[in-house]
Amino acid sequence: MHTLTWLLVVGISAVVLANNFSNRLPEVNTADFLWNNLRRSLHGLYKALSFMQRNVQDLNLDAVIGTVIVSGQFKLLLKHHEHLRQPGAVNDVLAQIQALQQLAENVSNEGRVVVEQAEPDYYKKIGSILADGFWELDYNSRNLDYSKIVLPESDKDEAISETDSDDCLSELFNTGPVSVQTHPCNISEKCWHIMTKPRYQLYSLTHEIFYLEIGQQFGCSENMEVMVQKNRQTSIDELQSSLCANVFRDAMIIFEGMFPDDQQDLFMEQITLCGLLGFRDFAQPEWLEPILSWQEESGCYKATVDRKAASIRIKREEAVLRGRCLAHRTTVAAGALTHFVRHIFETIIAE
Numbered sequence: 001m002h003t004l005t006w007l008l009v010v011g012i013s014a015v016v017l018a019n020n021f022s023n024r025l026p027e028v029n030t031a032d033f034l035w036n037n038l039r040r041s042l043h044g045l046y047k048a049l050s051f052m053q054r055n056v057q058d059l060n061l062d063a064v065i066g067t068v069i070v071s072g073q074f075k076l077l078l079k080h081h082e083h084l085r086q087p088g089a090v091n092d093v094l095a096q097i098q099a100l101q102q103l104a105e106n107v108s109n110e111g112r113v114v115v116e117q118a119e120p121d122y123y124k125k126i127g128s129i130l131a132d133g134f135w136e137l138d139y140n141s142r143n144l145d146y147s148k149i150v151l152p153e154s155d156k157d158e159a160i161s162e163t164d165s166d167d168c169l170s171e172l173f174n175t176g177p178v179s180v181q182t183h184p185c186n187i188s189e190k191c192w193h194i195m196t197k198p199r200y201q202l203y204s205l206t207h208e209i210f211y212l213e214i215g216q217q218f219g220c221s222e223n224m225e226v227m228v229q230k231n232r233q234t235s236i237d238e239l240q241s242s243l244c245a246n247v248f249r250d251a252m253i254i255f256e257g258m259f260p261d262d263q264q265d266l267f268m269e270q271i272t273l274c275g276l277l278g279f280r281d282f283a284q285p286e287w288l289e290p291i292l293s294w295q296e297e298s299g300c301y302k303a304t305v306d307r308k309a310a311s312i313r314i315k316r317e318e319a320v321l322r323g324r325c326l327a328h329r330t331t332v333a334a335g336a337l338t339h340f341v342r343h344i345f346e347t348i349i350a351e
Contacts, residue, residue, distance in 0.1 A: 031351070035089075037288055038344045042096050044292050045070070045337040047299030048330055049103045056110045059327055060319045061119055064111035064130055066331025067104045069272065070338045072135035074101035077342055081349070090349060097341065104334075108132070125170045134217055139278030141346055148245035153199040160194060160204040165211065168195050172215055185220035192227045196239055203266060205247050209273045212240055244274040248281055259290050261304040268332040275339030283343035291336055300325030301333050 052059060052067060074097050084090050112130050116123045128134070168191035170176040174184045195211040215224050216236065224236055233239060251270045254263045268291060271282045294301055302324050319327040 031348075033285075034344055034348050037285065038093065038341065038348065040292055041288065041337050041340045041344065042093070042100065044295055045100055045334055045341065046103070047295060048301075048334040048337065049100060049107060049299075051299030051325070051330065052111075052327075052334075053103065053107050055321050055325075056107055057114055058319065058321050059107075059111045059114060061115045061122055061127065061130065063319065063327035063331045064108055064115055065135075066272075066334050067108040067111060068130055068132070069135040069276070069335050070104035071101055071108055072133060072137070073276070073338050073342065074098075074104065075133075076136055076138050077345070081345075084349065093345060097345075105132075125175050126166060126173060128173050128175075128218065129169075129214055135276070137213060137217065137276045139276070141280045141343065142278045144245050144248055144279050144281045145241060146245060146248075148242040149249045150199060150246065152201040152246075158202060158204050159197070159200050160207045162207075164194055165207045167191070168211060169214060172218055172220055185215075185218070185223045187215075187220070187223050187227050192231065196227075196231070196233065198242070199246075201246070201250055203269075205243055205250065206266070206269050206273050209240060209243050209247065209277075212236060212243075213273070213276060240277055244277060244279050244282075247274050248279075251282070251287075255284075255287065264290075264294060264301075264304070265326075265329045265332060268329070268336040271339055272332050272335030275336070275342070280343050283340050288340055291333060291340075295333065296323070296325065298323060298325065299330075301329040302326060303329070 049067065049070065052063065078094065078098055078101065081094065085094060108130070109132075112127075115130070116127065123130075167176065171186055171188060171191055172184070174182065174186060195208050197208075200208060212224070215221070221236065227233075228235060228239070247270045251267055254260065254267045257263075259267065267287075271287070275282050294304070296302060300321065300323065303326055318329070321327055321330075
């Protein structure tokens, strides 16, 4: 897209979102509508997890991250709403969530062994993020601040490569080459600049959020706060809030563009990662139907176009499974559906 056109589209979207978002996506929160969407989300998630269980021997590391996320988030949901366990529809839903949590945990446990054997170098480098409980990010549901939406610095697709992201993660874990190893939670100026710079877009934005989430969960918050102060930033939470506001900007453009085939994977990754931080804005009712419609009867998600011709990046972490199903696309779909289940469930019990 021509630079001027791109900036115009993004600029108009940002202004509309900040000032009149409530009029763009009408709320449809009738009880029947919510319960129907909850049931469909649970069923879609069951199908995706069942597919991954049947194909666990072929899963890669990035696919298992998704099942660990589902398990961790549902553990928290069950913990926070244990008091609702009494006969009735809500208790039935909690029982389904518990069954899905156990299924996700089983796939994660089996997948962890498979990945360690199949990808030993990669597993050694960043396999810590597959640890049981690692993705139990416990954030209250909250709203985005649309005033944080800004224009991206250019129309360049990506500013962060997957190699950059992995190298900065291995720096945190102290699992890089021996020549650069120092201590866990080491954060170089170079990596901090790359992974927190404003005005990115697309996958580069989700890489930043992924990095900050992992740093906090790995126990690096103290060192991260030091970097925040050194770089005259406000706080980790403010960084995440700003990044997710701009991820939402990108997600809205994908939505307005009728979900281009080569951006569906990114769209579900956006929902997953910002959903982990509690942002309920990523559970828009208009977004659930397309996600469910992309799912195959087997439970997986396939490429809908020629990936070599249309992908906006070379996705190292994508693995082609049985029936031309895609591991990363299926696992980010599971993550996105997990966010929908949480948000819809919380909306139901609050009414």
